Amino acid sequence: MAIDSLRRCIEAEVLPRVRDNWNRAFSSELAHELLQIVHPYGIGAGWLPEDGGGMGLSYMTSGLLYKELSRLAPDVAGMAYVSEGAAMKIYRHGTEEQKARFLPGFAKGRLLGCGAVTEPGTGSNVRQLRTRAVKEGAGWRLSGEKIFISNATVADVLTVLAKTGEKEFTIFLLDRSEHDFQSREIEKLGLNGWSFGSLVFQDLYVDDAFRLGGVGSALSEVMAGFERARVWVALIATGIAQAALENSVAYARERDQFGVPIASHQLVQRHLADMAAETEAANLLTLKALAKLDQGGRADMPSSLAKFYASEAAVRVASRAVQVHGAYGVTREFPVERHLRNARMLTIPDGTTEINQLIVGRELTGISAFLGAAGANKQAAS
């Protein structure tokens, strides 16, 4: 029933607002309006426990809702899950004052958040980051640049990872209405409604009251958040694959060539069968990862498996969908070219395919191959 209500809401309220907007980032106003529309259905603050003002949904329930949203409007799903991630960081690590200040806004679907880790010189290896916060009086001076940040130009509340020592990482909360920093949108291949951009902090003074969690201890907190984020990328990918499959089945039944619907040609049916198998495999891996998240404890293996498989599968499924549509498939008149561009975005965030395969490899073998041959030699020597 919940999924059904959400679907009707998306069709009636979301799609009419975003249909002409698929190829540019939602303005801040539209992003907030969309959040307000889907928020009552469990999107945007569903994970927040009830004592944080949220709905306290299980990851499984929330995940099923997000998959439906992703089937129809994946840009909105991307925007909302990133925001929920920021709210959860505040719920888990915030002081009572920080929670009182920010959580009600997230819980009511008024605030959008983001998580800023990546930098121009720091992608897969988070430890390499350069953004620094240096203690000054009752606060910190924050300097650095972040890039490829989801919700960069629309977020009201930003969680920013910075170095506060040689091997120490600390999260700072920035409030767009109070802190002065630059943000810029970056154009990209797909998921264009979902804001994506850079942030620049120039000697920005941040009071210690905006430090989130302990000094120097943030890296493990950020890494733990990636487990959940990976499952959400897998959900978005599965929703996109599902949409590509549905569009292809409908088109194959309608399009007539050689006197019969193209669905009558065996090679077209093979495309559809392979697409269905990959979509279902992505779905099942993602459901398993959601169940593991609900059980608690570490979920590296199921979340990485779901993330890399579902995002790569969505690219293959969407590419076959274009093939089934022939030349119509590469035009903007049909949705499948957008599914392909959207799916192609998802093999990169929250750990690239390669990084997630390395996590799975490490879980299987007990050997970390992140540093390649040099790292393996070092491990063997020690």
Ligand SMILES: Cc1cc2nc3c(=O)[nH]c(=O)nc-3n(C[C@H](O)[C@H](O)[C@H](O)COP(=O)(O)OP(=O)(O)OC[C@H]3O[C@@H](n4cnc5c(N)ncnc54)[C@H](O)[C@@H]3O)c2cc1C
């Ligand atoms: C849609 C989208 C949303 C994003 N949202 C956010 C966000 O909200 N916040 C944020 O902080 N960041 C975000 N990012 C950035 C994302 O986290 C990084 O792009 C990602 O971590 C990869 O970093 P990179 O792009 O610098 O690639 P690099 O790390 O430079 O990697 C380049 C290539 O080298 C490969 N590679 C790197 N190291 C290894 C290795 N050890 N072994 C094998 N191969 C390796 C990678 O797999 C990749 O193929 C987002 C990116 C996208 C596309």
